[in-house]
Amino acid sequence: MKYLFFILLFITANVTAKPETNNSIAFYYSAPMPLAEMTFYSRVVVQPELITKHELNWLKQRNIAVYAYLSVGESFSKSESSLSVNPNWNSHISDLTAAQWQLHIQNSALSLKARGFNGLFLDTLDSYQLLDKKHNKSAQQAGLVFIIEQLSNTFNKQLILNRGFELLPQLKGRANDLVAEGLFSHFNPLDNSYKLTNKNDQAWLNAQLHKAQDLGFNVQVIDYAKPKQRLAMAQKIINAGYTPWVTDGHLQTWGTSNIAPVPRRILIPYNSNIEPLIYTTVHLNLATMIEYLGYIPDYINVAKRALPAVDPSLHAGIISWTSFDTFYTPTITNWLEANLGVVPELILGELPSSANKLMLSLGAEPLDVTPLGPYELESFTPWLKGESSIPPVVTNPYFLKLAANSKALISIKAADGTSLVQGTKTKYGALVVAPWLIDTLPMEGSKWVIDPRTLLTKAMGLEPILVPDTTTQSGRRMLTIHIDGDGFTSVAHFAKKPYSAEVILDKIIKHYKLPLTSSIIQADIEPGGLHSKMSPKLERIARDIFKLPYVEIASHTYSHPYFWTALAGRKDIDEEDTDYGLKLDIPGYNTISLEKEITDSIKYIDDKLAPANKKTVIMLWSGDATPGPKALELARDAGVLNVNGGNTDVNADNPSLTHVSPIGRPERDLLYQIYAPILNENVYTNLWHGPYYGFKRLTETFEITEKPYRLKPYTIYFHFYSGEVPAGLDALKHNIDYVLARPNTPVHLSHYAKVAKDFYFSALAKNSDGQWLFSSKDIKTLRVPDVFDMPNISQSSGVAGVTQKGDYVHVVNNIAQLSFDHSKENKAPYLASANVIIDNWQVNGPVSFTAWVPATLDLINAGACVFVSHLGERYKGLTRGDITQFKIPAGDFFGYLNCNAGV
Template sequence: MVHRFGLVIALICGWLLPAPIHAQTDTRPAPQADIQPAPQAEHVPVPRTVIALVEGGSDFRLRDTRSHVMATMPLEQLGLVVEYYRADRPLPDLTGRPDVRGVFTWLAATSRPGAERLLTWYERAVDLGKKLVVFGELGVSADPETGPLPRRRINRLMEHLGVHMGEGYASYTAGTAYRVRDRNIWGFEHTPPLPPPFSEYTIVDPRVTSHLTLESTGPEPVHGDLIVTGPNGGFVAPFFAAEMDPPSNIRRWLVDPFAFFRLAFATDDLPKPDTTTLAGRRIYYGHVDGDGWRSISEVKIDDEPASAARVLLERVVERFPDLPVTIAPIAAELDPDWVDDTEARRVTRAFFELPHVEAGSHTYSHPFRWAFFEHYDRAVEQEIVRRNGTDHDIHAGYARLADEQDAAGVDETKLDIGKYSLPRAFFAEPFDLQLEIDGSLDRIAEVGGQSVKVVQWSGDTSPFEAALAATREAGVPNINGGDTRFDSDYRSYGFVAPIGIPVGAERQIYASMSNENTYTDLWTGRFFAYRHVLQTIRNTGLPIRVKPINLYYHSYAAEKLASTNALLQVHESMRGREIAPVTTSHFARIAGGFYTTRLIPLGPRRWRVEERGALQTLRFDRATRTAVDFAASSGVLGARPAHGSLYVALDPEVAAPVVALTDRGHPLDPDPAPHPYLFDSRWPAYALTVDGDAATVSARGFGALSMTWIVPRTGTWRVRVSQDGDTVWSETVEIDGDRRLSIAPGDAAEATAEARIRIERIGD
């Protein structure tokens, strides 16, 4: 049982990171002086970057590391951007890196080649004033070639965190006494019946707080201050952060990562760029991958068999014009030279004629295993298809491949493509990355009559760097991967993915929630089960809002009656919710803005927001008595308190807004302001202008317009909504003490068309 605490996620996944891991290509142990030069900052932003050290190895996959799978999401929720480095490669010079808030390490090995180099790097980091947060081992106990490192030197580093590492070790913990147990930190998702074995750690700095102190019994008691935070960072002893057992699909936090990281990285002074909320409401978006486009559904139309795509169109998408959805066909199925299907093209055009449907691309040939195509060999693909394909394969191209040059003699090691039988779904032509991205955008736009706005990754959703670069160069964002679930089968924040992942110098944006494939046991049964996404929606919204709402599925979800009913159920549940519906490409750009946002301090509780892209919300936590100082701010549409936080809405028309905070008298009091400000809106708002105590704003969105404003004083107020210069709705209302003004013109304002809303006081 004890060993289960030590099981770690296999550190396997090759997609190396922005400049950091991307630059780490030398497999030799790096010499002490082998340090990458640091970029010089033009400004001094609030530091948001956390340098995360991860284990390396020949089978390294960043996507599977504990730091990425478990720790990155809570760090991002606190507004921090994680920059990963392999501990066995050159490490960054943190001199001249004012953007770096601290270092996070969650290593498994106690010793390694180059241990002295790593210890020296830790020492430099803390000398530069960077916080150090350690889960488990520092990884510097010894070097296999040179032997153990001086224990006193390692202890100097630990004492910087406020704890001294002793010689004692409690291997048997029955009867162990809890001397300190902070229930706000320890026992978050699970408390082990017996504490894990622990080494001796003792607090030596009075500024440090112990959140868990154990005392073993026996003739030689062992004292363990095992979870500590202080001014220089924090420490969680080995086996006390989380339980992880990949074969058993176990991930669960023992420590509360949100509370712990908040203290260890001191994030209370950090405005949090927020990707969950827009104009005071939780973001909603939906997207569909085109798998199964031409499959025949159990659900008939006019008592006749119909394709899954047509059933999806007529039974689901047309029924919910208030919910935007991005439909991403596979381009090969729309190309007569690959798949000659007139009906598939007709349905595509019908989708894209709907105003609430955005065009996406699910690539051209639908790669299953993206790594296979990074160093593509047509002969190897031909041999895989020869062995695993059939001449009645529904995916066009088998016969063509059979006519090509014989592929005998290929390297057998290249034929392993993991769980997939074929490298991609369609293989009529050799793989061409330009065709896969640019070609798919052109083909889908040509057939559908609408430009394509986003690429939705196929297969294992693990694109290589050049594929991501191709989407950026094509001018469209990308999305998919992550597989976030938080439900009765996946009962942990450990299954909630980060916003995205760096891949070389590029970045992949993850879908916010998993699709129906994981709910239906890879489409083998439980076809009703996608309805359980509602649990994930609930659990990622309360008590902490960590994700927007995302309905994500494949077109084959309309193959079965049970799965089609599940789609209808989850879509119907969106009605009546307070949401801000946006397109998938819009969300992907919001997510990208999280990583680029810079917060420039202008004085106490005042910041200028730069380079935020499409991100339009800042969140301030522990803010029940905090309000926006609108008189000292600019480019702020409004603010809304929720869940103990304050969500501040920024004006997309203002490139560098300024946000200033002040104190709120009572937690339920509205923010003081000299003019009306936005409390919440279904339609994203922009271009706010203020004239005395009147305000005018533009908005555009999906469904019926509804918004709430806070006006500066009571009295008689008039609201006017206009479109194309004509007033479509007007109302005069009396505002009482709560100063809330609600706008709900029903269908008077046309959805997806710009509306201009004016609010003005006309009497006492």
């Protein structure tokens, strides 16, 4: 009975702890799908030809019902069933009584059902009314009812009707929802205009909608407004008694319901024929700060797809950064010019040679003369100055002067005293030319000449937003530990000459008992591999590692390919790069097979090494760790996550953000490579040539990626060969002990990988009360920028608490609602921080979490609280100041947080 009691409590918590319900159906008739924003809705309507298989599956995996648009009364293709033309859309009105048309509609529905759609949105139900009197209206109505009855049977009544008011009594019970457009505003497709609906038409439509409601239909109104006016229009629809969706006349921009989207995507065009994304400076350097600010780099490969229409509801800005003047085709420059004033723009590096409107709008125009050097710095806006203490050497400047209504950010002076602007700002955005972005100095490495944060915020004008955070869990910096399989079979320099894997197992894995991800290279340990005679012992060591409860299993491929970039066809391999070959030298294995490296290596581990209750969960990329789309697809098909790569190895010799990589890299079909948060001991030990204690400098990286910005979790990433020598083992212990002496939350690498990937699929919105909403499947932390007030947890929902500084909010539901309204004092108990992964949290209700180490939970306003486990153990806290700290043994906790006074 005790266990049943707690199960009921958890069910109750999941029902009652949700933020405001959103009953609107979202409509979107463009591509690609705004998947993140769609997670605020339980149903979405799309044009079926515009959604990909992977997008459809992604939505269905999140229990979002996807309805396909289906035109019942019209077609853009003339056929035997066509009776007339609709002049508004230049489409053909169909004969609803024609057997061939009825069969066409039914076959279309069956095809959509086979693709996986959950229902249909039936449009053009009133088109038959445009026919002249020679066509029998009653017969057309009967044909329409027959068609809808068939569709209702096919989709089990999951139909959304667009109007069709005259037939609603006959369609009762055949569909659940009705949508009507134009209650307060309407769209004219002939001239793309928007007009307010007159009072008489409003009254008529209201009457029809009330009749539909009386018949039991759920009624939604689609109206039209510019993005900034949509939330007010939606509230007007709500006040009229209907569910709202406010968008554009073609439904090709993301709309507003009772919440308005907060745009996060930054459009970044690049051309893979000129330079692959992995080599672009905007990805390697600026994307890190874009993501830190909470925005998503939305890379557009112009070599493979058209530039998109800019939607201010989804897109927060445009950034163009190139080192190649051939990048700026007329198509790109025209697109940039067309979107001036739509969203802020930032033009960096090389400038287009023939884009006078773009340059003038961003504050620069060409000089009539080309004054000679030497050139020296004239002015540099203080807030834009970056890491470099000296200005770059300029030998080939841009000969630009300041345009009207603009501000100079950077200017230099020629030998004759002429002023040349190299950076400008206007109301449309900003531009900064090379070499005033990143400077590379001999023996010193690269540094930001400008500050990338203020470049994006003050110069470009990005607004501060809540940030989906990938570094922190329950208010404390995450700790991940993972091992690449290299060196598993190395003989260690210790007594009895154990394998390095045995040293790591005994001295690190078993000693610390922290969540850890371990991998092997199949050919290194399998029978018939490189060490066939010792395979039984090597496989036994691997099994001993994998069976530990805190170890999760990964593959480090079959043969450890070194050049994934070349395998993806993105780079030719230079002979000097191949001193150690393309892979491990395995007899008989001459050509690298992606299936063998990924799919088969995972199967080998699962079949031969993994205990019965475990499977491989991650692919850890080898070598240059730059897999192409096919490799990422194989990993996804195998059901595993993927991690490694990136370039985060910053240290005190050059503490530059240019050595901190972004979270990950996109490929086609929703594929993402997640970068290792921080690189391994190889880069700290001169490619393992020594000094072997060099990995101790990892703590420098920890400190630089913590202040002034927490950019990465604590990550201890190494190879088994760290156990080969005492200095390497000592460095590992040093790093782990360093982290354990500081607040942290240990998590598996797979946990981080899910969080990291979900950064690109999480969404923000605001409601009419100014509250923020956050939607994410895996991210459970929101970072609050300094300019925001302290969140009021008692007025929020879907959250467990906030840190004492107010900078990290702990999210516990897939949709959270955060309030900054302090009109009511926050006296309820809430979590300040903990070293646990929270699954469920409710004050005076059920709580569950995972603690890999003894749990410490700091709560505020919790002096009267006690944790009670499902077995009846009670844990009281110790109060010091505002904090009450609770200590609970490691493990999975299921219980109750009782905060009733006097308990």
